[in-house]
Amino acid sequence: MLILGASGDLTKRLLLPGIGSLVVGGDESDLELLDGLTVVGSGRSDKADGWRDTVAAAFEQVGAEGDRVDAILASTKYVQADPTEPDDWKRLLDGVDGDLVVYFALPPSVVVKVAGILQDIDLPEHTVLAIEKPFGDDADSATELNEELVKVVPEGRIHRVDHFLGQRAALAMLATRFNNRLLESSWNADQIERVEIVYDEKLGLEGRAGYYDTAGALRDMLQSHLLQVLAVTTCEAPAGLDPEHLRDSLAAVLAVTQPWTGAPVFPDTDGPSRRARYTAGEIDGKSLPDYTAEEGVDPDHETETLAEIALEVDNARWAGVPFVLRSGKAIGDPANEIRVTYRPVRFRPDGQSGTGSAEVLRFGFKPPRIEFRFTSGGGDMPFQLDPVEVSGALPKSPVTEYGEVVRGVLGDDPTLSIRGDVAVQCWRIVQPILDAWQRGEVPLDEYPAGSGGPSSWS
Numbered sequence: 001m002l003i004l005g006a007s008g009d010l011t012k013r014l015l016l017p018g019i020g021s022l023v024v025g026g027d028e029s030d031l032e033l034l035d036g037l038t039v040v041g042s043g044r045s046d047k048a049d050g051w052r053d054t055v056a057a058a059f060e061q062v063g064a065e066g067d068r069v070d071a072i073l074a075s076t077k078y079v080q081a082d083p084t085e086p087d088d089w090k091r092l093l094d095g096v097d098g099d100l101v102v103y104f105a106l107p108p109s110v111v112v113k114v115a116g117i118l119q120d121i122d123l124p125e126h127t128v129l130a131i132e133k134p135f136g137d138d139a140d141s142a143t144e145l146n147e148e149l150v151k152v153v154p155e156g157r158i159h160r161v162d163h164f165l166g167q168r169a170a171l172a173m174l175a176t177r178f179n180n181r182l183l184e185s186s187w188n189a190d191q192i193e194r195v196e197i198v199y200d201e202k203l204g205l206e207g208r209a210g211y212y213d214t215a216g217a218l219r220d221m222l223q224s225h226l227l228q229v230l231a232v233t234t235c236e237a238p239a240g241l242d243p244e245h246l247r248d249s250l251a252a253v254l255a256v257t258q259p260w261t262g263a264p265v266f267p268d269t270d271g272p273s274r275r276a277r278y279t280a281g282e283i284d285g286k287s288l289p290d291y292t293a294e295e296g297v298d299p300d301h302e303t304e305t306l307a308e309i310a311l312e313v314d315n316a317r318w319a320g321v322p323f324v325l326r327s328g329k330a331i332g333d334p335a336n337e338i339r340v341t342y343r344p345v346r347f348r349p350d351g352q353s354g355t356g357s358a359e360v361l362r363f364g365f366k367p368p369r370i371e372f373r374f375t376s377g378g379g380d381m382p383f384q385l386d387p388v389e390v391s392g393a394l395p396k397s398p399v400t401e402y403g404e405v406v407r408g409v410l411g412d413d414p415t416l417s418i419r420g421d422v423a424v425q426c427w428r429i430v431q432p433i434l435d436a437w438q439r440g441e442v443p444l445d446e447y448p449a450g451s452g453g454p455s456s457w458s
């Protein structure tokens with residue numbers, strides 16, 4: 001596995017621990033994937049000296065040890081190279097013997113250049129490309145990227161990485177929906193009133209201005225990860241377990257998804273979106289500066305750190321149900337869950353038909369869990385109603401979300417990666433919102449770090 005852009009944060013924080021987590025929690029077939037694996041890091045800066053320690057620390061972080069870890073540590077190396085220089089590829093591929101994974105932790109403008117170079121290089125017969133987000137900057141650039149990449153390897157060997165497809169909550173959503181009669185029969189607009197997919201975080205910018213200040217919350221989280229979560233929440237049952245079956249189902253539902261056009265979903269706002277940015281504040285006793293005072297931020301960029309959008313899924317199952325996607329940074333007491341709110345019952349014996357507290361089903365991301373709130377009773381009087389909540393933790397796996405990514409990439413199974421047409425659809429869905437923001441039609445509100453968002457939003 002040749003990691004391009006390996007000196008970045010992602011490799012150290014997520015990708016290498018993901019490999020380690022497969023050593024810890026993988027089954028026999030996962031372990032076989034790791035036999036003979038050589039990890040080569042590469043970047044333009046000279047990190048060769050500390051590279052092995054970086055890999056060792058990442059493995060240690062997830063408790064990975066033993067012969068397999070020793071073998072990976074013994075063979076790993078770092079190659080200082082510029083992948084946009086054709087001549088550097090001789091060094092990058094030096095010693096490659098067998099199957100090859102090229103893992104791109106690089107911006108899209110660089111990926112497209114490298115893809116052009118790879119078209120003229122004699123790569124091993126079995127080469128897989130794994131590409132981190134963002135996949136392009138809009139539908140056109142994502143289309144161009146797709147066109148260049150399929151000139152290198154066939155679509156089935158291109159993994160557009162989205163670690164949210166490896167999140168327990170997303171996997172549980174797929175497993176639960178299609179295997180429980182109660183849910184399966186109520187999973188539609190007749191029964192469900194509203195769905196919210198929320199991923200708020202306490203974290204602020206964390207030194208990532210170089211990337212985040214031109215991305216913002218909408219591109220960083222909603223256009224990519226949360227749209228995939230929406231797709232697994234709304235798709236039709238896949239025809240079977242072939243990777244293309246699920247990918248076809250996800251593509252079909254995203255093709256009919258668009259910004260909400262019904263009655264306003266957000267108070268005081270006609271449009272389907274709102275955005276905001278954090279100001280100075282405190283989280284868990286730690287001060288955070290105003291976003292614009294963070295190192296590397298250009299105050300002229302109108303970068304949002306909190307985005308909320310409403311979408312409609314225009315098909316027979318979901319027409320009329322608003323799907324709200326939200327993600328924010330520097331949020332105190334952050335929620336992260338898929339929240340499904342049912343409609344009130346049509347008839348109640350106490351004359352309160354059509355009212356009452358709704359049933360809410362939640363799939364929590366962190367910690368992974370399922371909760372169900374419904375109306376029950378059991379007090380002194382018949383029909384004395386009380387809300388009840390039942391909840392359960394989802395089975396925990398030592399394999400991290402990036403472990404799932406690595407499993408798919410090394411095992412040549414693209415089920416949990418994004419197909420080219422889907423990547424383009426995701427840009428198509430958010431483009432009208434990005435355009436409205438660009439035209440200044442949606443104000444950039446403010447919220448103090450550590451709060452729940454702008455006070456005017458509640």
Ligand SMILES: O=C1O[C@H](COP(=O)(O)O)[C@@H](O)[C@H](O)[C@H]1O
Pocket residue numbers: 201203220221401
């Ligand atoms: O890809 C990203 O995801 C993280 C949130 O996911 P997590 O699994 O690390 O909780 C987000 O903080 C980051 O901004 C985004 O680029």
